[in-house]
Amino acid sequence: MILVNGVAADSVAATDRGLAYGDGVFRTLLVSHGKPQCWSRHYRKLAQDCAALAMACPPKDVLASELALAAGATGDGVGKIIVTRGSGARGYAPPQPSVPTRIVAVSASPQHPEAFLRSGVKVRLCRIRLSSQPRLAGVKHLNRLENVLARAEWNDPSIAEGLLLDEEGHAISGTMTNLFIVEGGSVLTPRLSRCGVAGVTRERVMEAAARQGMVCREDHLPWQRVLDAQEVLLVNSVIGAWHVRECGNRRWEPGGFTGRVREWLDEKED
């Protein structure tokens, strides 16, 4: 079910700036028994992303009840929240004041092969490079053509994800996942000060690793460092954590870190 500004609907205004310019942000998260998972964290990130575009963020309790409603009788699925700057006349100038549009939907959880979790995933390196825009780096905004073009590079269903580099050749993320590598005794994830999306699951992993006393830090990760890593994993709020077992000619044996990450992600949060 989809709710647009709280009302069951299957459409949005044709003049919405989310459509015209991608002028908005979004969140993807699990809904279980009618409850959005890790909701405080997701809402905080949504509010930060709205602030990055100088947009008002809808209230937390309103969005939570709409997710519950959209989840329907089963109460389970993948929730998506889009917040746009609302409708406006032609032209880039944001309307003053603007009235945000919120779109809340819950759909069935994706059916990834069970082997992705059990044996790890095969990934590819995408040809398209992520552009550098410090003003938008980290923000999950609606300008996602790079992700679309990257995902369109392959249609082999045995390839679970495509990895993306920035224009200088540093690994940034997957098309829909954040990236971690294990190198020596350290856990590293790409710095996202120039591109990429700083996801909620990435944040959870970094915090949990720090709580366990592990060295976990953001760094510049030239592609060769990923290939040389002992363990590579991909995370997001829907899949949890996938161990990367293959990329091009490089094979990785299962390592111990992905299992620990799954345990951390199984811990409940508000």
Added chain:
Amino acid sequence: MILVNGVAADSVAATDRGLAYGDGVFRTLLVSHGKPQCWSRHYRKLAQDCAALAMACPPKDVLASELALAAGATGDGVGKIIVTRGSGARGYAPPQPSVPTRIVAVSASPQHPEAFLRSGVKVRLCRIRLSSQPRLAGVKHLNRLENVLARAEWNDPSIAEGLLLDEEGHAISGTMTNLFIVEGGSVLTPRLSRCGVAGVTRERVMEAAARQGMVCREDHLPWQRVLDAQEVLLVNSVIGAWHVRECGNRRWEPGGFTGRVREWLDEKED
């Protein structure tokens, strides 16, 4: 009036990928007496931009009749055509096959102060820099957050436009216009191989200048070259050509080139 896939409507599907990812392209053009102006050129550019995203482009005659219909009884206004990859399930992978959505609207022409045409315009240099993405450079796609953020940098109505540099400090365009400068006996416009939108009016000016035997070429234009130029002008399909008279401390006297450009743009095309 707005037509969505040929039907008068004020909304589009909430699952449209134009909204979800900015997965689409658009055109803005004048409609006069029910006829889209410079239509062959605009349609060619629309088809090129659709091809850049591997999307089908709606037929030329269909769009022309929809623009005429949307222009209503007066037949005049600013036409906008949006073509998206259509609706799809959650996820970046383009649906196979996809059915494009077309949105055709005509709105009243913007009321810019008459002095903008007569005496030239005051512009500012925007702080945000355009990111570099060769795969999308030149394409008028729906990922326009940089333009929105740039346009949000000022609300002084005496400033007609903001100019944008790339991350290396080269002038690229205005937020809604293409840029030309006159330097010595030459006419120059920024190279758009890494960012920017290659507009139809820019193309018309370049072709007309060449027909007149003038040297007119694309070049890298560090900001200082713009400041040092004898004449600076901004063009698009709606405003025609504006002479830049002021940017920061720099003032320009009216030059002869803007007037010639207006004469060229007044020539009718199919």
